[in-house]
Structures are given as C-alpha cells and as structure tokens.
Amino acid sequence: MKANTADVIVVGAGIVGAACARAFLREGLSVTIVERDLVGGGATAAGMGHVVVMDDSEAQFALTKRSRDLWDSLVPELPPEIEFERRGTLWVAADGEELEAVSGKKAHYEARGVRAELLDELSLRTAEPSLRPGMAGGFLVPDDSVIYAPCAAAWLSRGANIVRGTVEQIEDGALRLRNGERLEAGVVICATGAWAVDLFPALPVKPRKGHLAITERYPGAVRHQLIELGYLKSAHSAGTESVAFNVQPRATGQLLIGSSRQFGVEDGAVEEHMIRRMLDRAVEYLPSLAGMKVLRLWTGFRAATPDHLPIVSLCPGMRRTYLATGHEGLGITTSLGTAEILVESVMGRAGVLTKQNYAAERFVECRV
C-alpha cells in the first residue's frame, strides 16, 4: 500500500470514525484514519459514554437498538479500560403526570425486543435509594450500558493507519490536507461530528454545546444511569438553552453529572450559569450530590440535525464519499450501527436497518 492511498480513508478518529475503521478492516480492506488532534479526543471524550435505546422515532429506536445489540456482541472482546458496565437506564418520573406519560412505553419497547420495566414509587426507592423521596416512579431499561468512550475509540481504531492532519477539502474519493498533501481512496468517510459543516457547508448540522461535571470517587452512591423523563422534552426542545438531570455512575466510582444543551454558542468555555443550573437540577433529584466534590468541568459540541437522526449515507452527488455525522448526543451508542450501515452500503448488502431513514437526501438542502 502506498502511503497516500488506502481502500478506505476515514476523516475523524472519534467514536464514529473509529467504528467505521473497524467495520471496514473486518471486511479485509485497508483503512487510514486522518485525525487533526487526538483519537477519541473531541465530542467522544466530552460525552458520557452511555449506550442507550431511545424512542424519539421508529428510526431512532431501530438504530439505537441495533447499535446496542452490536455493543453487546463485542462485550467478550472489550478490554477492561473500556469500563463496560451494564448499568441500565432509569428514567425518573418526578410526578404522576410524567409517570402517566410513560405508561405505554413498556409495551412499545418490548414489542421491539427491548426489556423494560415500569417502577412505582416504592420500587423506584428500592432500585435507587439515593433519589429524593417522593418521586412518582420510573421507567427502567435494564440492558442499557455505560462505556469509557476515548478508550473505546482507540480500541475500535486498532489496525487502522492513523495519520495526523487537518483535512481542508473532501472530493469524491479523495481529500486534501492543509499541508497540501492529497490522499485518494476507494471510499472516503467524513466522520467529523459538528465540524462536518466546515467540509460540507450545506449539511443541516449544528453544534449543540453541552456541559458535564465529574465528581471524586463515591463508590456505590448511584446504581443506574439516571435521567429525568423531562430530558426528552429538554433534549428535543427548540429552545436555545436547557438543562436536565442526567447522572451516570462510572466504573471508577465517580459520577458524571449532566446535562445541558445550547444552540448558538460557539465558545467552548465552561459557563457558570449553565453549570449552576445543571448542578441545581441534579441536586433536586439527587440531594446527596450537594456534599460531593466536583473534580472537573468541561464542555463539548454535539452534532445536531433537525430530526435528531444522524446523516449516514453517500454524500449527495458523489459515488465514493460518504457522510457519517449528526449523531447529536447518541454517537457513542449509534457509532456501531452507523458503521454497519456504511459497510453494507459500500458492499451492496442489505441489512437490518432501513438505510433511507439516515440518508442525507431526506433534507431538502442536501439534494443535488
């Protein structure tokens, strides 16, 4: 193989790019990843590492479910530093209204092959004793899991040739680096998250800023990934700023505390007012957090699309360049499903997922 060619070139060594690299390597193809900074160092490092089934739409359910199955199939191979733990997601209903709203979810999930349980007030207390008393109940998805994504990205990209460089332009089956070098490949995949618009300005992908906090080690303080059911409202609201209670126990005993969502903020600085709102919300649900110590705060940018589904398809008008972006807050989960869709597309195979649901052409601005 010549240095400047490969069967497949993936731009971006985040979790999505890394998953694509692994999928194509397993087809026996040579893969080069071009990364401008660090493997798993962008949104992959900024996110929570939650592998979760979500039901915003049938297409989202299908993609997250398939992806979670793919993660589960990898479990025997995952090295310890990926910190895979089947924590389950516990969606917390603060009041009767929220609980009522999820009463149909169990049947919905189980009809699609995902185990789920409705919890009343008492069983919620038993499942997660540190939640504030008086919560109405919850919706538990016991097979969701948690991973440490930067190491997952490094593990998934093993075997690929990783080149450090900034891509300035992507063409059909080729790309040009800032240093002037031109690379060619049978297949090029753009997996640069929120920065995909730098290369493809027409894409309806917007950066959606998020804040996270991590605590010192408090082993056993929380058992499940906890999310308020109001999250679904705040995650998908069109508003420019929102926070939701979202706490994840890490294998280290630390707690990751989220979450915030902001559109229209490009500065990556930690914003005091967002941190305050976010932690305030977290303490409302989990009073014992108040006495815990925050070790670090940081921010990241999700790549958001208008319909909350990623863009995973050929780049409109091209035959050899593919897009894999727009995963918003679900990139860790859906990276594996994304890679599967792309491999099947390139190899001309049918698959589990309906590819058109994730194609760029669903957006008017992407049609050629």
Add this chain to the structure above:
Amino acid sequence: MIVNGVSVDVADGVSVAAALMQLKIIPRRALSGEARGPLCGMGVCFECRVTIDGQPHERGCMVRAREGMEVRSDEG
C-alpha cells in the same frame, strides 16, 4: 480527635496529616491497594486524603486537628 473510632490526644495546631503520620496510620490506600503516606505536605499531592467529619477526600495536611474531630482513613 477520633481516628477510626479511637480517641487520641493531639496537640494544638497539629495538622491531621502530621497527627496520622505520628500515629503511624496510613491515610490512604491507592487503587492498587498500596499504602500511601503524605508526600508534599502542602496540599498539592492529595496523598493524605482522609474522611473528616463524614466528608471524604479531605486533604489531611490542610486541616488542623481539633477536639472531637472524626477522622477515618482507608484502614478504618
């Protein structure tokens, strides 16, 4: 000061870290289980972390031992 449930006399102005060192009590076990002791003595290294009055992860070198203060080490 009460260390791991046992009352001990400590002179005024002595830091928790110095007091534990004097008593030959290991403040912290590392992740590997290895015993650790104070290193920097000045609040930088976090090796002398103990639970003080129920609050874990306190730097023993930055806190003065007080009468009735409850200190718990990783051994306790």
Add this chain to the structure above:
Amino acid sequence: MKVDTLIVGAGPAGLAAARGARSVGRKALVIDENWNGGGQIWRGQGRLVVGVAFEFERQVVDLRGLEYDRLILACGARELFLPFPGWTLPHVVGAGGLQALVKNGLDVRGKRIVIAGSGPLLLAVAANLTKAGAEVLLVAEQTSWTKLARFAAGLWRWPSKMAQGILLGNPRYRAGLWPVRADAGGVTMSDGRRWDCDYLACGFGLVPNLEVPRLAGCAVVDGFVEVDEWQRTSVDGVYAVGEITGIGGVEKAEAEGWAAGCGTKIQGDHARFVSRLAESFELRTGLRGLATPDTIVCRCEDVKLCKIVGFHDRRDAKLQTRCGMGACQGRICGPILEFLYGWEAERARPPILPTKVSDFVRKTRVTLD
C-alpha cells in the same frame, strides 16, 4: 467583595506585595489556602501586615466574579518529585514536604533521615530537621561537585545568600549522588550504597504553581509567568510575583512583591541569580531513566510508566490511561511528564481544586472555596 488589590498567596512575595500596597494607601486583601501566613518557607512565621485584610483557608478555584483593580498572583512553588522504584512507599516524603509536616506537628526526634534530590532547599531542610531532633544521615545532591563549587564561588555576589554557602559545609552533604531505589526500610543510592532510614525526604527542585496564573490567562514562557519590570503579566491588571516568575528565593520574591504592590519598577537584578540557580542545579538527563516500566507515574490513578506509550501530549495520555485524571489534577505527574517527555500543561479550567457541588449551586458566583 471589592478591593483595590487582591493578592493570592501569603508567602514572602504576597506579604511584600501587601506591604507595598499598604504603603501607597491601597486597600488590599490577601488570601491563602493555608491556615496561617508565611507561605511554605516561613509557614506561620511570616509577619502579617497591619492595615491589610487576610483571609486564610481560602482556595481559589475560579477567578471569575472576583472584583479588584489589581490582582497580584504570588502562588509560590512546589517540589518536583521524580519517579523511581519505591518512590510511592509511605516513608518516602517530599523534602520540603517533610519540613512542612514537622512544622505542622510531626515529631522527628531520633528519626534517621536521608535527604535527596536537588537544590539549596535540601540543605535548609537538613538544618531544620536536625534542629527538630532528627538524625540526618545523608544529604544527596544530584548535581556535580563542579557545578556546586561554581555556584558556591559565585555566592559572594549575593551577600544575603551567604547563609546558603555556610550550609554547603554540612559534612553529610554529597554531590553527584541520587536515589535509585527505595525499599520499606531504606534507600539505595546511585553509588550502590544502601541506607537504612525512617524517612527518605526527596525533592528535585521547585516548580512554579501555575494553575491560578493559567486560569487568569497569563502568558507562560519557558515554564514561568511572563512579566515586565513592573511585574505586569500579559493580562491587564494581573501581576505575578515570586517563584511563579522564576525560582529565585526570598529576596527576589520580596522585591517583586513590593514593586507590584506599590506599582513601581523592580529594584535590583535578580535574573542573574535565577539563571545561576537553574544552571547549577539543572537535573541530569540520567534521572529520566530512574523509573522502570513498573514504576507508578501518576499516584492518584496508579498509572505505570509502561502505560505511557505512543501518545502525542499530556491530554492524549490522560484520556487513554487516566494519567493526571485524579484528585491532584496532574499537579504531581504533570511536571514529571514534562521532565520525561517535554509535554506541557493543558490550559487550566475551573475548578482548579475539587469543589463541592453545593458551592456551585449556593452562590450566584463561583469564586473562592
């Protein structure tokens, strides 16, 4: 809280800044994370300044929301610890670290102590520990006798530093010697000799505490805060004094603090002593080879040297190995990685010290712990 001059650190530089500010009628507030003033060197014996407000046991975790006309950073320095087999054993302590513990009540009477590392601090520590009743068996300085002799010969230029020259006469002082391995009851030195000891007190020189200056956005050049002759940093209204602008001891720290406090140019030439110190006690490259693959580099997260392979920078290693991800936020392993691989620190982000969730929630502004 609004003051004319906010001073971070109550060591020699910060106290001099407070005196300077007072002398020109400025309202000053000094904050320090210790429970008494004087910094690491005077610890409780520094004279506080009448007419200046002091707040102890106050830690800066974020600078946003603090109100001042002038911010004077006098954050001082900490010891550089280098990894070698056994350096994580409980009887291996910092040199300045052991001294601080003794000043805070540790009784070392009759304890056998080996002091090792680099820099004039080792001798000062030896003198203090001896005074406290310890038996100092050996003071091992890694630099060569040649460099040491040149340093001593130049001390006449700085009469106030002659005391250091006297300390050089310590009969237990050895140059060109360093620890290679500690075991539960002692230490083996680079000449192969093993010493039984109760404590091995180690410090390989000083590194500046740059967390707060970095948080303030001050430019850092060659490992120190960049300042002009008024001690102004690259950030408007922010001044830096003392060890964070160059390791140079008390005299330099006080001159800089005074200048920044009263808003005058610095008096005297301190740069020469700073560079003389740095040259004389420059760490020999061989010390990079002390750690074996199994030696722990990051003590918070127990990351061994053999795990730090193939990374671009400190953040890369942190994300993939957890090195520097623990409670000390890389304060100990950061300078080690810089010595071993030349990796510089990341940008500082608040909170620079672990901070209770309630402190973020309760206050409208996150300022001081």
